[in-house]
Amino acid sequence: MDWIWWSLGAIFVLSIGAYLFAELQAFWMRTSVTKIPGGQRFEAHSFSVDMLRRAGKVRVKARNARYSQQAREGQSAMEKSGALDVTFDALGLRIELARMVRTLNNPKPGQDATQPTGWHSLAFLATEEQAELHLDHLPTKVADQFIGFAQQIQLWIERLEHQRQARLEAEEAAKREAEEAAAAKAALKAKGKAAAMSPEEQIAQWRRVAGFTGSSSEVGLDGKGGIEWFIDLDPAGRITLHSGRQTAHTTLAGATITSLGGELELTVMDAEGQPDPHSFRVLKNMPPDVRRAWKERMEILRDSLKKSLPATT
Numbered sequence: 001m002d003w004i005w006w007s008l009g010a011i012f013v014l015s016i017g018a019y020l021f022a023e024l025q026a027f028w029m030r031t032s033v034t035k036i037p038g039g040q041r042f043e044a045h046s047f048s049v050d051m052l053r054r055a056g057k058v059r060v061k062a063r064n065a066r067y068s069q070q071a072r073e074g075q076s077a078m079e080k081s082g083a084l085d086v087t088f089d090a091l092g093l094r095i096e097l098a099r100m101v102r103t104l105n106n107p108k109p110g111q112d113a114t115q116p117t118g119w120h121s122l123a124f125l126a127t128e129e130q131a132e133l134h135l136d137h138l139p140t141k142v143a144d145q146f147i148g149f150a151q152q153i154q155l156w157i158e159r160l161e162h163q164r165q166a167r168l169e170a171e172e173a174a175k176r177e178a179e180e181a182a183a184a185k186a187a188l189k190a191k192g193k194a195a196a197m198s199p200e201e202q203i204a205q206w207r208r209v210a211g212f213t214g215s216s217s218e219v220g221l222d223g224k225g226g227i228e229w230f231i232d233l234d235p236a237g238r239i240t241l242h243s244g245r246q247t248a249h250t251t252l253a254g255a256t257i258t259s260l261g262g263e264l265e266l267t268v269m270d271a272e273g274q275p276d277p278h279s280f281r282v283l284k285n286m287p288p289d290v291r292r293a294w295k296e297r298m299e300i301l302r303d304s305l306k307k308s309l310p311a312t313t
Contacts, residue, residue, distance in 0.1 A: 031145045042149040044142050047122075047135055051153050052090075056160065058153060059087045060124055062135050069131040084133070090157050091164060092128035095150045097121075097143055100136070122146070199227050207232065210240045210249040216297070220284050229263075229282045231294075237301040241266060241280040248278065252302040257295055264291055266298070 031044045038054035047062040065084045071077040098121050101114040120143035122135040138146075197205070199219060207213045214232035222228040232240040237252045248268055256267040256277075263284040267277050283291045 031142055033149055040149075040152075042146060044138075044146070046138075049146075049149065049153075051149075051156065053156065056090045057087050058090050058093055058124070059085070060133055061085045062133075064135075066134045066136075067131070069129065072130060086124075086131075086133050088124060088126045088131070088133075089129060090153075090160055092126060092161075093153075093157055094125045094127065095153060096123040096125060097147065097150065098123075099140075199225070202227055203230065203232075206230070206240050206242070206247060206249070210238070212236075212238050214238075214240065216294075218283060218286065218290075218294075220282070220286075229280070229284060231282045233298065233301075235301075237305045239266075239268070239298075241268065241282060243280045243282055246278065246280065248280065251305065252298055253305045255298070255302050257298050257302070259291065259295060264295060 031042065034041050034043065036050060039050055039052040041051075042049045046064065047060065050057075050059040050061075052059060061084070063083050064081075065086075066081045067079070067084055067086055069075075069078040100117050100119040100121050102117050103114055104112075118140050119136070120138045120140060122138055122143070124133040126132070199221060203217075203219065210232070212234050214234045217230070217232040219227060219231075220229045227242060230240065230242040233252075239248075239250060239252055241248045241250075250268050252268070254269050256265075258265045258267075260281070263281050263286075265279055265281050267279045269277055283294060
């Protein structure tokens with residue numbers, strides 16, 4: 001009869017051991033998602049992850065993890081491991097979950113040298129902070145339960161990033177509009193200032209901008225005391241032209257000089273604000289012999305500039 005009691009006792013002990021082992025396994029695999037102030041928390045046996053929506057942060061607490069951060073301005077590189085509590089900015093954070101593998105010592109011919117295990121690795125990659133947090137040896141069941149929570153975090157982060165991009169684009173557009181408005185205001189102010197100048201002051205300003213004072217010049221005034229046209233030429237072929245509210249500081253290189261009824265038309269390159277050749281009409285109402293002398297002088301200078309250019313093949 002003793003063996004019967006011994007057998008029953010052994011069965012009882014084994015049953016208790018199996019029950020306790022199953023409970024321990026369930027405890028290790030148990031996870032939960034709960035609400036916390038300002039967000040949600042995923043909690044497992046060895047780690048927890050807080051999605052802090054109100055603060056725009058993600059907090060990770062782990063019993064055993066590896067953390068590294070690259071050197072940045074004012075901070076040296078950092079590496080630490082063990083029990084860690086790290087808070088990341090949500091912007092730029094990426095979560096990667098991967099199945100861990102083991103390498104076979106003697107794989108059979110045609111057999112893969114690596115084999116999946118029942119464990120996963122979890123990585124939090126903070127691209128903007130240049131930091132990483134790694135958790136290894138997560139049971140597959142825990143990893144599978146964390147996937148849904150990780151997807152919620154990534155969708156939330158994507159919305160935050162889209163909102164930031166839209167805000168930056170709006171700020172850039174507002175900045176451009178402000179710069180354009182300031183430029184337009186400055187141009188209007190300069191135009192009004194130029195309109196208030198006397199012809200002598202305006203010519204002096206053009207010469208300062210051009211960087212030279214011509215040895216030959218003529219000016220024609222309109223009926224309001226303003227400048228209708230102006231020509232200023234120096235012996236090197238540099239020229240300042242003004243007509244039709246357009247001014248150019250350029251040279252006679254490549255210029256076309258045409259006699260019209262009572263004036264000369266000069267078509268020059270590099271007119272201010274004009275990427276293409278632009279025409280100016282000057283010497284209006286000047287005597288014919290004066291216009292003829294100007295035309296001959298400018299053609300001679302233009303041709304000499306052309307001869308001085310290096311030959312091309």
